[in-house]
Amino acid sequence: MATAEVRFPEERINGRRASAERRPAILRLLEAERSEEIFPLLLEEILALGYPRALAVDVNFDTGDITPAAALKWPRQQLEKFSTALWVSEHQLVGVLHSTQPAILNKTTIHNRPIYVHPIYYSNRSLCWEADRIRTGSCLAVQNFRKEKRIRLEEQVCPTCDMRAYAAAVIVELPKQSAAQGIVEHAELAELIELANRYLSRLFKVEHYYNRMRDMEITIAQMGTVMQSMADPVILTDTQHRVIMQNKAAERFFKVPDEMTEGLVRAVELNNLLFSAALSSMLVSGTDAHRDLTLVDAIEGEEMLFEAVSAPTYGPDGIQIGTVTVMRDVTDLRRADQELRANYDKLREAEEVVRQDRDRLNLIIENVGDPIVVCDSESKIVLVDPLAQELFGTSAETARDTAQFQNLTRLNTYVGSFTYSFAERETAPLKLISPSLKQEIEYDARSGKIFDERGEVAYTVTVLRDLTALRKVEQLKVERRMLEIEKFAATGRLAATIAHEVNNPMEAIKNAIYLLAGAVPENAVPVYNILKSETERVARIVRQMLGLYRNTEQVKPVNVNTIIEDTLLLLNRQLQRVNVEIKTDLRTLPDAVIAADQMRQVFSNLVINAKDAMSKGGKLIIRSRHIPGRDDLHGWVRILIADTGTGIPPEMSRTIFEPFVTTKGEKGTGLGLWIVRGIIQNHAGKLSVRSKLGQGTVFRIDLPVMKL
Amino acid sequence: MTAQGKYRVLVVDDDASVLVTYRLILEQEGYEVAACGTSREAIAAVEKKNFDAILCDYSLEEQHTGFEVISAARKRNPDVPAALLTGYATNETADEAEAQGIGIMFKPIEIEEFLATTSKMLRRDNEPKQENGKENDSTQPQGGGQGRQQRGNGGVGRRRTAGGPAKS
Numbered sequence: 001m002a003t004a005e006v007r008f009p010e011e012r013i014n015g016r017r018a019s020a021e022r023r024p025a026i027l028r029l030l031e032a033e034r035s036e037e038i039f040p041l042l043l044e045e046i047l048a049l050g051y052p053r054a055l056a057v058d059v060n061f062d063t064g065d066i067t068p069a070a071a072l073k074w075p076r077q078q079l080e081k082f083s084t085a086l087w088v089s090e091h092q093l094v095g096v097l098h099s100t101q102p103a104i105l106n107k108t109t110i111h112n113r114p115i116y117v118h119p120i121y122y123s124n125r126s127l128c129w130e131a132d133r134i135r136t137g138s139c140l141a142v143q144n145f146r147k148e149k150r151i152r153l154e155e156q157v158c159p160t161c162d163m164r165a166y167a168a169a170v171i172v173e174l175p176k177q178s179a180a181q182g183i184v185e186h187a188e189l190a191e192l193i194e195l196a197n198r199y200l201s202r203l204f205k206v207e208h209y210y211n212r213m214r215d216m217e218i219t220i221a222q223m224g225t226v227m228q229s230m231a232d233p234v235i236l237t238d239t240q241h242r243v244i245m246q247n248k249a250a251e252r253f254f255k256v257p258d259e260m261t262e263g264l265v266r267a268v269e270l271n272n273l274l275f276s277a278a279l280s281s282m283l284v285s286g287t288d289a290h291r292d293l294t295l296v297d298a299i300e301g302e303e304m305l306f307e308a309v310s311a312p313t314y315g316p317d318g319i320q321i322g323t324v325t326v327m328r329d330v331t332d333l334r335r336a337d338q339e340l341r342a343n344y345d346k347l348r349e350a351e352e353v354v355r356q357d358r359d360r361l362n363l364i365i366e367n368v369g370d371p372i373v374v375c376d377s378e379s380k381i382v383l384v385d386p387l388a389q390e391l392f393g394t395s396a397e398t399a400r401d402t403a404q405f406q407n408l409t410r411l412n413t414y415v416g417s418f419t420y421s422f423a424e425r426e427t428a429p430l431k432l433i434s435p436s437l438k439q440e441i442e443y444d445a446r447s448g449k450i451f452d453e454r455g456e457v458a459y460t461v462t463v464l465r466d467l468t469a470l471r472k473v474e475q476l477k478v479e480r481r482m483l484e485i486e487k488f489a490a491t492g493r494l495a496a497t498i499a500h501e502v503n504n505p506m507e508a509i510k511n512a513i514y515l516l517a518g519a520v521p522e523n524a525v526p527v528y529n530i531l532k533s534e535t536e537r538v539a540r541i542v543r544q545m546l547g548l549y550r551n552t553e554q555v556k557p558v559n560v561n562t563i564i565e566d567t568l569l570l571l572n573r574q575l576q577r578v579n580v581e582i583k584t585d586l587r588t589l590p591d592a593v594i595a596a597d598q599m600r601q602v603f604s605n606l607v608i609n610a611k612d613a614m615s616k617g618g619k620l621i622i623r624s625r626h627i628p629g630r631d632d633l634h635g636w637v638r639i640l641i642a643d644t645g646t647g648i649p650p651e652m653s654r655t656i657f658e659p660f661v662t663t664k665g666e667k668g669t670g671l672g673l674w675i676v677r678g679i680i681q682n683h684a685g686k687l688s689v690r691s692k693l694g695q696g697t698v699f700r701i702d703l704p705v706m707k708l
Numbered sequence: 709m710t711a712q713g714k715y716r717v718l719v720v721d722d723d724a725s726v727l728v729t730y731r732l733i734l735e736q737e738g739y740e741v742a743a744c745g746t747s748r749e750a751i752a753a754v755e756k757k758n759f760d761a762i763l764c765d766y767s768l769e770e771q772h773t774g775f776e777v778i779s780a781a782r783k784r785n786p787d788v789p790a791a792l793l794t795g796y797a798t799n800e801t802a803d804e805a806e807a808q809g810i811g812i813m814f815k816p817i818e819i820e821e822f823l824a825t826t827s828k829m830l831r832r833d834n835e836p837k838q839e840n841g842k843e844n845d846s847t848q849p850q851g852g853g854q855g856r857q858q859r860g861n862g863g864v865g866r867r868r869t870a871g872g873p874a875k876s
Contacts, residue, residue, distance in 0.1 A: 503795040511729030539816035
């Protein structure tokens with residue numbers, strides 16, 4: 001009740017008295033607009049009834065204090081006596097307040113004249129609107145009016161509308177002559193006070209509603225601020241999923257922006273559609289449902305992922321009136337999550353690869369068959385394979401014998417110097433003692449460095465190759481080759497010897513047959529011819545045996561191009577089988593006087609070499625040119641045979657034309673190029689080669705030609 | 709050249725049968741032929757007489773070679789054309805022969821080649837002689853002649869004997 005200060009409206013009352021006619025009290029009281037105007041009006045009316053003075057006290061429920069709220073004609077200095085508190089039960093005024101019944105107090109310490117005390121409480125005959133609407137009888141005003149229970153001043157709060165009630169008392173000094181009268185004599189006064197109380201209750205209620213409204217507005221404003229200040233979209237929708245309210249963050253997605261572009265409008269429409277679809281599905285699935293929702297930011301145009309959490313809102317009657325949806329931006333979260341997942345997968349994959357690599361590496365190390373030692377930066381052994389373990393012992397110090405100790409010292413010296421050298425890899429001989437054989441073995445130590453992230457040596461890996469075994473194999477190979485050569489030479493010598501021995505008698509026979517030519521009787525001519533031709537055949541065989549390629553074939557003018565073509569025709573299938581592409585560029589050539597068979601041998605040797613150098617396919621280019629000489633009489637036929645094969649190692653380029661030199665390992669005889677060179681030289685030709693390792697080889701043949 | 713206008717050819721071979729047949733063939737061609745079975749015999753012959761051509765087996769008795777015979781002949785007549793007849797010659801032998809202007813014929817020898825080579829050797833030797841009207845004192849041996857020989861293919865013979873380096 002807004003009666004904080006005591007009012008003493010005597011002046012005004014005096015002024016009003018001037019007016020001749022007074023309106024009835026009911027109407028005068030009705031004029032009160034506010035609750036605090038009731039008491040002054042009431043007191044005036046009381047005095048108008050003829051009472052000398054009146055006073056109203058008010059109970060403050062917060063403090064329990066009882067203080068005068070308004071007074072009329074009451075001496076100011078006496079008002080103090082009416083200031084008390086609810087718990088001061090010996091105060092006569094307090095007793096009357098608790099009793100809830102009007103009373104006349106005759107001889108009191110608080111006033112020297114008899115007083116009429118009429119307690120008033122918030123009361124009403126009918127239910128207030130609120131109680132009426134929710135159909136409850138527990139309205140404090142009605143309870144107080146009916147006085148069904150004893151009014152307890154401590155419980156003056158309405159259980160329905162939560163309103164703090166009021167309690168007050170109107171104190172009226174009785175005139176001397178009426179002191180002896182009973183309370184019944186003052187019925188008119190009581191009625192006036194009750195009437196005023198009814199008005200007061202009504203005004204009080206109105207003021208309460210107004211205050212509540214003000215409080216609510218503040219609360220709403222505060223809630224609105226809270227809602228707007230939320231970075232996450234918050235949307236209140238009705239049961240039809242229509243947006244009732246949304247904060248700024250939500251407007252970004254669901255409100256058509258001011259500067260409309262078609263795309264944005266469509267985006268907003270789509271967002272709304274998605275949102276109401278999500279709401280529907282959430283409603284179906286349950287109350288505390290949440291959904292992932294992808295929306296398009298109408299301002300930035302970016303796609304964002306939200307997690308929408310909806311909760312139904314209920315009216316006071318318990319019926320759902322809408323849904324509150326709060327959306328959490330989980331775009332970054334999901335992205336981070338996805339990245340995390342992807343990284344995790346990658347990690348697992350990498351781990352798998354590493355594991356496989358390690359297994360493979362272990363398998364390799366186990367199967368290398370050479371001792372392998374891994375040392376740290378201090379040349380201390382970190383890892384050894386079983387073979388190295390035999391040489392250096394296990395990492396446990398105890399198991400070493402003297403040989404292993406010596407080996408370890410030598411290894412430390414070697415690895416130490418390698419670790420501090422600038423070389424990343426090194427190959428050096430290292431002599432170690434075989435613990436089983438008790439003899440020194442020369443190893444070929446091949447070392448490499450493993451660097452840490454700072455570029456410093458973390459580990460060194462040393463693979464030891466037993467050179468004695470290797471050398472033995474090498475020696476065996478050489479011996480075998482020597483044996484082959486020896487065998488070949490011996491065969492050649494034998495053949496030559498036989499041929500030589502046969503040669504002279506054969507020469508005599510041949511000559512003799514020639515001499516007999518004219519002296520053969522007619523009937524013996526066929527026999528003579530057989531004798532002659534068979535002898536010639538024997539002569540040819542002998543010639544072949546005497547020289548690798550010196551045969552009886554006559555040299556005669558031949559077009560070299562035809563020989564090249566013949567050779568390619570013969571080898572075409574072989575070349576195709578290994579995917580060798582043949583390119584020929586053969587120009588018109590003058591005939592060269594050559595032995596065609598030998599030249600065929602030359603070309604086929606070179607083409608086969610080219611093919612063998614291109615096991616993975618490649619190109620074979622054959623080119624022929626006539627190079628006229630300066631004198632217009634002599635000249636050269638030049639043939640180039642080029643391949644895109646492996647090439648000849650530079651260190652071999654000097655020796656390839658020597659017999660028994662081959663790049664093909666066991667496969668080659670090492671005779672091909674030697675024979676080629678022999679034939680070309682025999683034809684007074686020139687042979688040269690150019691080669692680049694890994695790129696290919698070009699053979700050039702120049703054969704002399706002469707204009708006939 | 710003999711008084712009858714025949715070319716005088718020396719044939720040396722340690723194989724008697726071969727030697728006989730060479731002599732018969734050459735005689736059949738109309739040459740005057742001296743046949744020797746050993747180097748010693750041959751050297752004695754070249755020291756006594758001038759020859760127009762020498763055809764000499766490479767390997768003779770007791771490690772002797774045809775070079776010795778030809779050298780001996782050239783002491784008397786530095787320009788005498790000569791050819792080695794051999795079944796087998798090393799590179800060195802062939803190089804040496806070439807260096808000395810000696811032809812090589814490999815056994816078994818085609819008789820056509822044998823005769824062509826011989827006649828060519830004689831003709832080459834003869835050309836300046838016909839111009840100068842002198843015997844056996846011609847200048848340095850020149851390249852092959854250009855005329856046609858009575859038998860065989862001169863071109864081939866030239867290549868075999870003088871041109872191409874022999875190769876084993």
